[in-house]
Amino acid sequence: MSTHFSEQELLRRQKLTELKALGIDPYPADEFKVNANAADIKENYERDKLNYKDITIAGRLMSIRDMGKACFAVIQDATGRLQIYVRKDDICPGEDKTLYDTVWKKLIDIGDIIGVEGYVFTTKTGEISLHVTSLKILSKALKPLPIVKTDDSGNSFDEVSDPEFRYRQRYVDLIINPQVRDTFKKRTQIINSIRTTLNNAGLLEVETPILQSIPGGATARPFITHHNALNMPLYLRVANELYLKRLIVGGFEGVYEFAKDFRNEGMDRTHNPEFTVLEFYVAYKDYNWMMTFSEQLLEKVALDLYGTTVVTLGDKQIDFKTPFKRVTMFESIKEHTGIDIGKMNEEELRNVCKQLNIHVEASMGKGKLIDEIFGAKCEGNYIQPTFITDYPVEMSPLTKKHRTVEGLVERFELMINGKEIANAYSELNDPIDQRERFEEQLKLQERGDDEAMFIDHDFLRALEYGMPPTAGIGIGIDRLTMLLTNNAAIQEVLFFPQMRPELKPEAQEAN
């Protein structure tokens, strides 16, 4: 039974027994009251020394430097790391030296969570530290923690960089890699910044169904599940667009939702089966207004996060300073291919694709062909934030027709670092036009496009009651976070990215 434990794991289980034999509960139930944290002590001790004489903090033991009758150790709490100084005669002032000789030196390990009390001082090498006068074990760790050492210059040694280890055991990753923790704090800061802006603009945060009987609002393959009581299929949403628009019909003039969406498609470093999109809709606005509003929203996020609009991404600098560049899709294609596709029909577009060596399928319509050209020749060129505007009607079934140009719709996508970050429309609110667009999608479906949209009759009914002219947008929160935290993989900005199950999960050992 115990044969699958490593030497170190067996030893730690023995220590657990020895602690109990000494009358020490390795997992005490009572509250442990702290009155400081690592960051607070390091920031404020120098100018307020009198207030750091009676300090209690708790955290995980990260390293120990044993000097015999005294030890230096490092503990880590949610705010950072702090050196502690544990001296035999200070934690064991009397005859009984058990706490130091046995409990501290033999039974407590790196990775254990402990609480310590003492006073702050500065060592002769100048490091602010806590001189411990008493200590208590709060949770014994039974698995050894991978040790990452860092020198004074910040160089890491034996850093755990194996993505499989880090994603499967994110809890360990978060303990030992401070920059990972920082990325996730920034993710929350990004969301908080956006939420504040939207709330200040008077929008209402709402929740809409994740389980949908018609997976609408985007063209993507859905996950399907089954509801037992209703005995019917249900889909995990691929978007929440149609529900948010129903709320605009209902009279809310601005709604938003940070939505987990689900798409049953390939996985790679920019795609996870579940991902987060912010969608928001504002009544009586159009896509021009939305460009201005969204660029300000993003500039504010950069400022809130870094105090500057310029963000470093790999070897690039991305500048979120408003206003962002605006280019129509046809201008963009003309600029990057030299070809003016403005007046072309499907056949001519097909020839252009052939000429440019772009792979096309017979099922692709005019809109899809244009999208292919843009994707292959233009998209990657937009490193700085750029709005691409005025898309072909065929690929935008939920978007209002362009007010002046035939065949186009009032849509923009925001490109940053060669990737789509946001997608927005003047929302289609003409119920008859919307019905026809859905029917076009149906034809695409019959032609073999398995991603074409389903018709949502209840959504059409809602539009028939009248939806005000509305601007709407979807912003990929994971990708935005990648941009703003200098990460190249979506897995780095999701706590628990999707992984294949482990062959022999340790979690099943107990069974």
Place this chain on the structure above:
RNA sequence: GAUUCCGUAGCUCAGCCGGUAGAGCAUUACACUUUUAAUGUAAGGGUCCUGGGUUCGAAUCCCAGCGGGAUCACCA
């Protein structure tokens, strides 16, 4: 889904023209009451991802599977 690389101690890795395994950190023991990648001495620790094959003999060569990375395709 395709191609390609990788899977050795708790962690980071070496070993690979085939002779059943090594280092550093971690662990254990001893020394050291202001160290900081602490140091010094000694010790223990491994189904070399799994399953087949070739061979007297496989961590090493071959095949298949599982898991991961990268690139490509699809997509956000």
